[in-house]
Amino acid sequence: VKVAAVVPAAGSGVRMGTDTKKQYLDLNGIPVLGHVLKSLEASPVINGVVLTVNPGEEEYCRKAVVDALGLSKVTAIVPGGKERQDSVYNGLLALSGDYGIVVVNDGVRPVIDHAVLRAVVQAAAAHGAATSAVPAKDTVKMAGEDGFVARTLPRESLWLTQTPQAFRYEIIMEAHRRARLEKFFATDDAGLVEFTGQPVKLVPGSYKNIKITTPEDLVMVSIFLQEGTG
Numbered sequence: 325v326k327v328a329a330v331v332p333a334a335g336s337g338v339r340m341g342t343d344t345k346k347q348y349l350d351l352n353g354i355p356v357l358g359h360v361l362k363s364l365e366a367s368p369v370i371n372g373v374v375l376t377v378n379p380g381e382e383e384y385c386r387k388a389v390v391d392a393l394g395l396s397k398v399t400a401i402v403p404g405g406k407e408r409q410d411s412v413y414n415g416l417l418a419l420s421g422d423y424g425i426v427v428v429n430d431g432v433r434p435v436i437d438h439a440v441l442r443a444v445v446q447a448a449a450a451h452g453a454a455t456s457a458v459p460a461k462d463t464v465k466m467a468g469e470d471g472f473v474a475r476t477l478p479r480e481s482l483w484l485t486q487t488p489q490a491f492r493y494e495i496i497m498e499a500h501r502r503a504r505l506e507k508f509f510a511t512d513d514a515g516l517v518e519f520t521g522q523p524v525k526l527v528p529g530s531y532k533n534i535k536i537t538t539p540e541d542l543v544m545v546s547i548f549l550q551e552g553t554g
């Protein structure tokens with residue numbers, strides 16, 4: 325089966341506190357998003373890539389990232405939406421070709437582990453939907469509105485979800501369509517599949533797969549990329 329990757333990169337990056345959006349920040353000489361796309365380009369698992377960017381940034385992104393790096397797997401650059409979920413949906417609609425599996429990888433997760441990517445795709449083929457994730461190291465507490473702890477969640481069963489996530493094409497399309505119809509929102513795509521009642525397989529990810537969100541994340545990711553470890 326053919327495998328497509330949808331890369332949402334239409335975030336505003338307010339938590340980073342920089343003028344340049346985090347997906348375009350320089351990281352070891354190329355934009356953050358460039359690392360993601362280079363990794364997908366190099367992966368034998370991925371056949372095509374659709375990118376979603378902030379409306380109006382399509383041209384800039386094509387020139388400054390896709391063409392500058394000589395990438396050939398990017399088949400479309402389309403505008404994203406208000407929420408991450410909307411951006412991924414726009415990316416899904418822009419897929420052309422008979423893709424059996426769709427991988428979603430955040431545009432701000434530049435340390436892609438090729439073994440994890442392969443494992444997530446295989447798990448999606450076997451089970452319909454899969455997400456990479458790592459066991460929580462910290463103890464997670466739910467806060468009440470008063471600023472006090474409401475309760476402590478049992479750490480043994482907590483996993484922190486990452487991308488890549490992978491899905492059979494019909495399953496991810498149906499999940500997004502139903503979520504839109506029923507106005508259900510989730511911060512990841514596996515969450516939408518869960519909403520439809522379908523199982524999602526957990527695949528061990530990598531602690532190096534940091535989602536660049538706040539300034540200190542860049543320091544860590546820069547080192548991991550220099551190590552050449554994905």
Ligand code: C5P
Nearest residue numbers: 332333334335406407408411430431432
């Ligand atoms: O918001 P968060 O940091 O979780 O974003 C994860 C990914 O989703 C980022 O790559 C960001 O650019 C993307 N995103 C998007 N459209 C939005 C919000 C976020 O494509 N409206």
